[in-house]
Amino acid sequence: MFFPLLLGITLITFIVMRLAPGSPVDEIGMSPGVDTRARMRLYAAYGLDRPLHEQYLSWLRRVVTLDFGNSFRDGRRVSSKIFERFPATVFLNLAALALIFSLAIPIGIISAVKHDTLLDRALTALVFLGYSVPAFALALVLMYIFGVRLGWVPVSGMTSVEFEFLSPLGRVADVIRHMILPVLTLGITGLAFISRYMRSTMLEVIRADYIRSARARGIPGRRIILGHGLRNALIPVVTMVGLLIPSLIGGSVVFETIFSWPGMGRLAYSSIMSRDYPVIMGIGVIMALLTLIGNLLADIGYAAVDPRIRYRK
């Protein structure tokens, strides 16, 4: 699973990058009038003059030894550029995931248990609204209301200017304050993805024969939902984490730009803008890795709740 995915993602990235007209050399400040010899020297220095498949293969060979090359922009190692941005992105997305799951699962359960009541309809409508809200526009609206108008929370960055002078606890609080808006935006818009699914699997579970059997044995309703239904309904929902990761990463590109969050998404955006090929490719690898880890975690979670999988050799 991993290698096809890695190959696929990097290959697509590579092809798209290279088939497009223009080159990073243009961006480095070489105006078109500069003489061709100088330009060719620069090309050769970056290895851009060799055939495409050779470039890709040599890149791949180096990646296997964990060497992602150096950035075209500032010559720094790609791996260190990415890894200094990595924690901020992962942290933000984990916080968003935590918010999403802690809201979506109860909402899904309540909606399913009270299916076709007014409460269910109201929840479903709200969730549907959240699902249709353009996330980046919501981000701006929240920024304006809570940041600019009310001044309750900071609107951009991960830390305040006086971060250096804060106590350790103060630093934590500072980062949390900066996270509120991005996490809220990601949460509201990502919620529906899970809660709608949770509702439908829970609804399916509630109607399953074994739930009726449990009722027939006098097991109280709450116990049936939480003890018998939830585990079964969660089984398909955990696999959604795997599906959610690409869209969260994709979202990071936009959100981190909006909120000036110093993460990988913003790095991706600025590298694309400046055609920093090695960095773009490196981020492609990280995305493949994250997707893989997400799927792996989903599989592990699946096995943890479903004995039918666990016992299959």
Add this chain to the structure above:
Amino acid sequence: MTAPLLEISNLEAVYYTPSGPVKALRGVDLYVKRGESVGVAGESGCGKSTLALSVLDLFDRAEGAVSGGRISFSGMDLSGLDEKQMQGIRGKRISLIMQDPYGSFNPVIRIGRQMEEICRVHGMRADETSETCLRMLEEVNLDRGVREMFPHQLSGGMLQRASIAAALLNSPELLIADEPTSNLDVTIQKKIIDNLGVLRKKHSLSLVFITHNLNLLSSLADRIYILYAGQVLEYGPAEDIFSRPAHPYTKGLLGALPDIKTPGSRIRPIPGSVPSPADTTPGCVFFPRCSRGSERCGREKELIRVSEEHYSRCSG
């Protein structure tokens, strides 16, 4: 005469379908005396499972509901109970074995834990539960290792035995078995039915045995109800039903049974099929398929006495 353990009168139940509610039970009367074994027989779709669900009120809110009539159990009106009180009855005083053994246990929880939970929610002391579960597994001839297993590791027959064990954990007074063997092969079917017979005597259970196979009832039932399109068409002592059936439908059902004694005799199925509960044509529900109907069958028919304890809606 003492009051029966279970008395159902004029019971009606509906299912909500996209095209409106349909009546799956249209005024069923049925009683079970203490210690008695009652058979309920009828073709697929005639409302047998609906009857079982109605007694314990197990409909999903949006699926269907009991819409009329009265169910009294041991002198108590079940429809007057709230959900909480009903929980105290289910699995404690009345147990139900479902038609499909694969749907009787939660697939992700070990059998033992599910059985112990049934004991616990009905107030059994913690130190007795494990002991009780083991004893019941033994009584249905299952290995104690089953406790550690998940449902998918058991065969259909084993699952059905396990669900019988689960049903009897709290020594209920009444056991309703909804076609417990119809999904199993014939040899296992026989073993399980014999086992049920033994358990019934041992635990002085009253039994409602639901089946589409009238034959099964010959060894098991004291009295038999014939259900058709949500109505009881005939009921009476098992002997009478087998030897002197009054209703053409019962005769048809008996004719549709393979006769073991005379080899070579052909099965004569009843032509046609059970009308859908959405069909509300007035008159005898069996009329469209009856070989000797006449125009008087266009009217609704009452249960009339055939002999002592034996009633039928038609005298043929």
Add this chain to the structure above:
Amino acid sequence: MIGKLFNNRMAFFGLTVLFFLFILSALSPVLAPSPPGEQNLARRLSPPCRRHLMGTDELGRDVFSRILYGGRISLSVGFVAVGISLLIGVPLGLAAGFYGGAVDSAVMRVVDVMLCFPTIFLILMVITFLEPSIFNVMIVIGATSWPSLARYVRGEALAVREREYILAARMMGVRPWRILAVHMLPNVIAPVIITATLGVGSAVLTESVLSFLGLGVQPPDPSWGSILAVGREYMGQHAWWLILYPAAAILVTVLSFNLLGEGLRDLLDPRLSGKKDDRSPA
């Protein structure tokens, strides 16, 4: 069928709103108080008033007019992009489902990789490298949104393939493309319509994100996303109307397409209702 559409409240509501949106965009030259590009530097950043229902932007252009014209562009981008994705996704899905084997695994391998890929990343790359324009936006969105469609179609085609009349047709030597076109296509219409309807909404959304980032519709052409970008810049000056109105326009449009799509799903394909879908939120 049409009658049922009117009975489904979701679909009906979505359709009604969309109808108005179409009318508004079609009639924008008549309805707009001023041409979308007309500047009036004397009245820059003016809040909503009687003359400018939704205020003016940093160059004194009427926001209401720009939103009307922006809608025209957004809707056309949405439809063309979905058209392109249909042109790619439907044949690929049909072929994968019909031929199975190597064709199927090749197509599905690509689909899997694409679905694991944050589409926006790809779109950004292509757009920057190709240089931004409405035309490129349409193509790129279309070219990246076909995989989920292809997957639906393939699933449906696989199911249809085993039906008796298809088997019979194949045995009688009916040509493959005929079987595909005559027998299988009608069966995949329902999921295709649903996915396409939802797809227009998400294409409109993607277009606005790109325009917001400066990579979509280029000035001086108006676009909801680029109005938002200006709104972001002038947030400190409390130019809330540059955020609220375009945001609302996007929300209403996307919401209507989603409502219509979900409503159609209930009508056309009850099996699918409430099930997950794998469009990645942009």
